[in-house]
Amino acid sequence: MPAPPPAPPALNLTSLEQRLRDTHAIGVFTKLSLKNQVDDLLDAFRAFYRGQVAIPLTELRQRYDLLMLKVLSLLQDSDPPLANDIVASREAIWGILKDPAKFATIT
Numbered sequence: 001m002p003a004p005p006p007a008p009p010a011l012n013l014t015s016l017e018q019r020l021r022d023t024h025a026i027g028v029f030t031k032l033s034l035k036n037q038v039d040d041l042l043d044a045f046r047a048f049y050r051g052q053v054a055i056p057l058t059e060l061r062q063r064y065d066l067l068m069l070k071v072l073s074l075l076q077d078s079d080p081p082l083a084n085d086i087v088a089s090r091e092a093i094w095g096i097l098k099d100p101a102k103f104a105t106i107t
Helices: 013-022 028-050 057-075 080-098 100-106
Strands: none
Touching: 013 028, 013 080, 028 057, 028 100, 057 080, 080 100
């Protein structure tokens, strides 16, 4: 009987965020643009959970996926370890965003 696959590493958002800030694979102005896009997405989730907007969760997922693809495309050639860690964390991050209780702990 084969051994079970190893558990994915624990998600460390703080570490991923710091590594994104520190990477040389993304220029300063692009990092600022990405930060604004992340802030906009988080604001959309806040409004969604407050019932202030009628954005379906599927649309928020699409926005999240597009942002992740953008980040990964910027990192894949120049910082593959960070790109791989983001890919490995992608669903865990989405799990936090889509759960109002977990989301409240990061904002």
